Amino acid sequence: METLTDSQFPDLGPQARARELWSFLEPHRLKIFAGVALSAIGAGISVAQPIAMMQIINAALQGGGFATPLSVLGALLLSDVVVSGVQSWVLLRAGEHVVLDVRKRLVGNILFWRLSSYRRFRRGDLIARVGNDASNLRSILSDGTIEATGAVLTLLGAIVLMVIIDPVLFSTSLAIFAVAGIISWTFLSKITKEAEEANQYVGALSADLDRVLGGFITVITSGMQSKERDRLVTRAEQSWRAGLRAATWDAMTTPVLLFGANLALLVVFGLGGVRVASGALGLPEFVSFVLYFGVLIPPVIVGFQAMTTIQRGLGSLHRINEVLDEPAAADAVEDDSGPNPAFTRARPAKVAAQNISFSYPGSEHPVLKDLSMEATPGGITAILGSSGSGKTTLLHILCGLEDPEAGEVRIDGAVLNPASVKETNSFTAFVQQEAPIFWGTIRENLTYGVHHIPHEDDLIDVVSLLGLSETISRLPNGLDSHVDDHGVSLSGGERQRISIARALLRRPRMLILDEPTAQVDAANEARLISALKKLSSQMTVILSTHRSTLADAADQTINMEGD
Ligand SMILES: Nc1ncnc2c1ncn2[C@@H]1O[C@H](COP(=O)(O)OP(=O)(O)OP(=O)(O)O)[C@@H](O)[C@H]1O
Numbered sequence: 001m002e003t004l005t006d007s008q009f010p011d012l013g014p015q016a017r018a019r020e021l022w023s024f025l026e027p028h029r030l031k032i033f034a035g036v037a038l039s040a041i042g043a044g045i046s047v048a049q050p051i052a053m054m055q056i057i058n059a060a061l062q063g064g065g066f067a068t069p070l071s072v073l074g075a076l077l078l079s080d081v082v083v084s085g086v087q088s089w090v091l092l093r094a095g096e097h098v099v100l101d102v103r104k105r106l107v108g109n110i111l112f113w114r115l116s117s118y119r120r121f122r123r124g125d126l127i128a129r130v131g132n133d134a135s136n137l138r139s140i141l142s143d144g145t146i147e148a149t150g151a152v153l154t155l156l157g158a159i160v161l162m163v164i165i166d167p168v169l170f171s172t173s174l175a176i177f178a179v180a181g182i183i184s185w186t187f188l189s190k191i192t193k194e195a196e197e198a199n200q201y202v203g204a205l206s207a208d209l210d211r212v213l214g215g216f217i218t219v220i221t222s223g224m225q226s227k228e229r230d231r232l233v234t235r236a237e238q239s240w241r242a243g244l245r246a247a248t249w250d251a252m253t254t255p256v257l258l259f260g261a262n263l264a265l266l267v268v269f270g271l272g273g274v275r276v277a278s279g280a281l282g283l284p285e286f287v288s289f290v291l292y293f294g295v296l297i298p299p300v301i302v303g304f305q306a307m308t309t310i311q312r313g314l315g316s317l318h319r320i321n322e323v324l325d326e327p328a329a330a331d332a333v334e335d336d337s338g339p340n341p342a343f344t345r346a347r348p349a350k351v352a353a354q355n356i357s358f359s360y361p362g363s364e365h366p367v368l369k370d371l372s373m374e375a376t377p378g379g380i381t382a383i384l385g386s387s388g389s390g391k392t393t394l395l396h397i398l399c400g401l402e403d404p405e406a407g408e409v410r411i412d413g414a415v416l417n418p419a420s421v422k423e424t425n426s427f428t429a430f431v432q433q434e435a436p437i438f439w440g441t442i443r444e445n446l447t448y449g450v451h452h453i454p455h456e457d458d459l460i461d462v463v464s465l466l467g468l469s470e471t472i473s474r475l476p477n478g479l480d481s482h483v484d485d486h487g488v489s490l491s492g493g494e495r496q497r498i499s500i501a502r503a504l505l506r507r508p509r510m511l512i513l514d515e516p517t518a519q520v521d522a523a524n525e526a527r528l529i530s531a532l533k534k535l536s537s538q539m540t541v542i543l544s545t546h547r548s549t550l551a552d553a554a555d556q557t558i559n560m561e562g563d
Pocket residue numbers: 119360361363367385386387388389390391392393394
């Protein structure tokens with residue numbers, strides 16, 4: 001079991017983290033400033049309460065009227081409740097907005113990545129970043145900022161008034177409190193590091209779970225359930241251990257502060273008593289100083305607790321930014337699925353590759369070396385070669401999913417590059433070897449990525465062309481029957497034929513099929529061949545295959561081994 005090392009948890013430093021955090025908060029600055037302003041008002045109200053109390057004591061000592069100071073105190077208490085309620089509402093809403101924004105940015109980026117970016121992440125880990133890590137940012141605003149801003153402002157107000165009342169008493173008690181504060185502060189960065197590590201392990205747990213679910217039947221039939229369970233439990237324990245370490249630092253923060261506060265309070269009472277006795281400090285001032293000290297302790301504790309919440313949230317920030325830093329297509333905004341209607345039933349694409357070479361990152365052996373080919377426009381070009389000879393890689397390069405290291409692909413004479421790939425995608429249909437079926441109905445799967453809702457007759461034609469009519473008529477709701485996430489209620493051959501039907505419904509100018517008959521029986525293969533023969537005059541078909549029948553039906557064959 002691999003572990004995640006320290007190098008995966010770079011210590012960015014508080015400034016870098018604050019900058020990163022601000023990039024997410026900035027769009028909601030008005031709500032946040034409103035929340036902070038309300039915090040300031042709330043802090044002012046809290047700080048004013050001991051002053052009102054001092055007025056009441058003065059009135060008692062001097063025999064004055066209580067009515068005014070009492071009603072002022074009542075009004076302050078009431079407004080405190082209202083202001084803190086509104087402030088929480090504003091910041092909680094801002095927190096929800098931030099999470100939504102982060103999720104929008106994450107999915108908006110991920111969906112427009114190049115293939116090379118997908119390979120850098122595990123699928124389950126990406127899901128955890130969009131789910132778990134994005135949610136963690138909410139706590140920065142909902143718990144952290146609400147409490148931290150109120151706490152800091154109350155603290156500042158209390159400090160100013162305490163300095164005015166008795167600077168000597170204040171500086172002595174502050175010195176003791178400050179030592180405890182400095183010690184607690186050092187714990188905060190440790191909390192971020194441990195929280196980030198815990199999140200990394202949650203990501204690894206999700207990725208491992210995704211891996212098991214993806215091959216569930218293999219797991220069961222290989223008798224690997226216990227081993228896989230242990231692996232998942234180990235991931236959960238790794239996250240738990242990091243969480244425990246964060247909790248330990250978190251738990252130590254408050255007691256250290258409380259110890260300092262209690263020590264300082266003893267000094268306030270001792271030294272304050274001496275100063276009242278010597279006449280250096282009046283009794284009402286001493287009482288309000290003690291009250292201010294009481295006002296000061298909770299914000300410090302709450303402020304530090306809020307900082308620990310923020311530190312935990314920051315533990316997710318780096319993981320979110322890793323995803324956002326991956327380059328996405330520049331025009332990652334509009335997604336017009338399906339071929340451009342202008343190309344519908346238009347001429348077949350001209351597809352040529354000139355001297356292309358390609359290696360996968362980290363591999364010393366090139367998969368493709370100086371390869372040139374030209375597909376037959378309006379015909380079938382079959383790519384042949386042994387397993388691992390690079391057929392799929394070539395198909396990916398021909399439709400712009402991968403960029404060759406050397407050489408170029410030309411579509412209709414124009415060089416295919418990341419800028420033109422969207423245009424190419426608009427008239428291309430690609431059928432993967434794995435023939436993925438999406439959660440939804442058969443109809444939704446057939447029309448996925450099809451620009452126009454096809455006429456029912458067209459659907460029925462394509463379904464019958466691929467020999468799917470009987471399969472679909474057996475399903476409870478025909479075309480509107482539901483298939484599950486992995487299409488497991490369909491056979492491999494049925495999945496493959498539905499994927500091909502989907503591609504044909506796009507009416508592409510360039511149809512790319514990766515081993516389209518790998519899971520199809522002889523009768524259905526013959527059916528597919530005659531369909532392709534019929535349709536290929538309208539499109540350029542490029543397919544990879546190991547099957548001789550399919551190769552024999554092609555207008556041209558290209559052997560990857562060069563024979
Ligand atoms: N993402 C990847 N990273 C590194 N190497 C890869 C990657 N994908 C494929 N390869 C390697 O590149 C080579 C060509 O793979 P490719 O899938 O193109 O072969 P293929 O001819 O389509 O094989 P098959 O007939 O088995 O489908 C193989 O050696 C494979 O191991």
